[in-house]
Amino acid sequence: RRGMAMNTIERLQKWYLAQCNGVWEHSSGIVIESLDNPGWQMKINLKGTQAEKKDFKPVTKNVTPLGLDQAMGKVQPPYSAENPFAEEWMACFVRDGRFEGAGDGSRLDEIVSVFLNWVEVP
Numbered sequence: 511r512r513g514m515a516m517n518t519i520e521r522l523q524k525w526y527l528a529q530c531n532g533v534w535e536h537s538s539g540i541v542i543e544s545l546d547n548p549g550w551q552m553k554i555n556l557k558g559t560q561a562e563k564k565d566f567k568p569v570t571k572n573v574t575p576l577g578l579d580q581a582m583g584k585v586q587p588p589y590s591a592e593n594p595f596a597e598e599w600m601a602c603f604v605r606d607g608r609f610e611g612a613g614d615g616s617r618l619d620e621i622v623s624v625f626l627n628w629v630e631v632p
Contacts, residue, residue: 518622525629534558542618549599550618554609554625561609561629568603569624571613577601581612600624 516524526540538555545551556562570578579585581601600613602624609628611621 518619518626521626521630522622525626529559531558545612548615549613550615550621551612552610552618552621552625555607556604556609557607559629562607564628566602566604566609566628568601570602571598571600571617573599573601578603581610 522540526535529535529538534555538557541551541553543551568578568582573581576585577599578601582603582605598614598616600611600617600620602609602611602621604610609625611624613621
């Protein structure tokens with residue numbers, strides 16, 4: 511693929527392989543799963559990576575402050591009766607040594623890109 515830009519999955523694979531050291535990949539890693547609302551969720555354990563101590567400001571799209579607080583576990587049930595998420599939404603944040611991103615069914619590539627754009631910057 512010389513001369514061609516890497517796509518998001520190739521970039522994620524490259525970052526993942528760079529973290530694999532015989533230990534990290536056994537107790538850590540990347541989890542990408544579908545949500546029932548429908549949507550996507552990605553969790554990446556940062557412990558033992560260069561990103562572990564790196565500052566990350568939450569990135570959201572069409573998510574209310576309450577919605578972000580709920581996603582980050584700052585607000586416990588019962589949740590507000592008001593739906594804090596729009597039809598097209600995304601929330602990415604770091605908590606407890608883990609990058610977490612979630613969004614509607616069309617946001618997986620964008621969630622992965624938010625993560626990569628953050629970790630690939632020295």
